[in-house]
Amino acid sequence: RxxxxxxxxxxxxxxxxxxxxxxxxxxxxxxxxxxxxxxxxxxxxxxxxxxxxxxxxxxxxxxxxxxxxxxxxxxxxxxxxxxxxxxxxxxxxxxxxxxxxxxxxxxxxxxxxxxxxxxxxxxxxxxxxxxxxxxxxxxxxxxxxxxxxxxxxxxxxQQPGIEQNVQTVEGQRQIANTWYTQTAKATASTKDISGKKASEKKDHS
Known part of the structure; x- marks a missing residue:
């Protein structure tokens, strides 16, 4: 056929x-x-x-x-x-x-x-x-x-450009992780200070 x-x-x-x-x-x-x-x-x-x-x-x-x-x-x-x-x-x-x-x-x-x-x-x-x-x-x-x-x-x-973009993305992730870690530490520190102040007020009362 x-x-x-x-x-x-x-x-x-x-x-x-x-x-x-x-x-x-x-x-x-x-x-x-x-x-x-x-x-x-x-x-x-x-x-x-x-x-x-x-x-x-x-x-x-x-x-x-x-x-x-x-x-x-x-x-x-x-x-x-x-x-x-x-x-x-x-x-x-x-x-x-x-x-x-x-x-x-x-x-x-x-x-x-x-x-x-x-x-x-x-x-x-x-x-x-x-x-x-x-x-x-x-x-x-x-x-x-x-x-x-x-x-x-x-x-x-064009390949190095692609690798550079990948590195840039990875760099952004590192920056984000650093920011998150610093923010978490700052938040924890703020809680500690607030906790100490609240404890001091109770002691004075």
Whole structure:
């Protein structure tokens, strides 16, 4: 039964036809990203791998790409998330670089294709950035790994802040405990004084 749903009759399957197209596209794009992470990443062509470029060249490419894209001040809000770019680059590798094509063409040509983007990115959004022509299609994987490392570093840098918040909460607890102890002692001391005064009055009477 499941096999029959994979052939031409799938469009006549009632349950499938009820699914909106945008959800099918979202699922397909998610599947592409998973396919890249689980399969294609291991089989990246040698001319695309980071080892094909020296460290200085990799850094120059990644920095230039970041400045021209999501780090650009006037870029549309839709494209300011590094996650959007990571997902798009994965799809680009799956759809384009998996074929036998020339790699020495500007990457910008492919970044302008709306079919490689999700989240309603349109031509007006893509017109808010422009990557230099010397950043080529063959640099795609280098840029992708650079963005992934950049995101990982940003996430790790947030950890001390979380620990600091935990310490602050613990500090507040210590302050509260100290206040409670001091208050309890002060209350006990007040009771002792009151008790002594009451006892003295009884003795005088």
């Amino acid at each position: 499941s096999k029959s749903r994979l052939n031409d009759s799938i469009l006549r399957w009632t349950d499938f036809s009820a699914v909106q197209l945008r959800y099918i596209i979202d699922f397909y794009e998610m599947f592409e990203e998973i396919a890249f992470d689980q399969v294609l990443r291991v089989y990246i062509k040698k001319e695309l791998a980071g080892e094909a470029f020296n460290p200085q060249e990799r850094k120059r490419i990644i920095d230039a790409f970041c400045r021209a894209t999501f780090e650009k001040e006037k870029i549309t809000e839709k494209l300011k998330s590094i996650d959007i770019w990571i997902a798009m680059l994965k799809r680009l590798i799956v759809r384009i670089l998996n074929a036998n094509i020339s790699l020495d063409v500007p990457l910008q040509i492919y970044l302008e294709r709306t079919d490689l983007w999700s989240n309603g990115i349109n031509y007006e959004d893509l017109a808010t950035f422009e990557v230099e022509d010397d950043i080529l299609l063959q640099h795609t994987y280098v840029i992708l790994t650079g963005l992934e490392n950049k995101k990982k570093a940003a996430n790790q840098s």
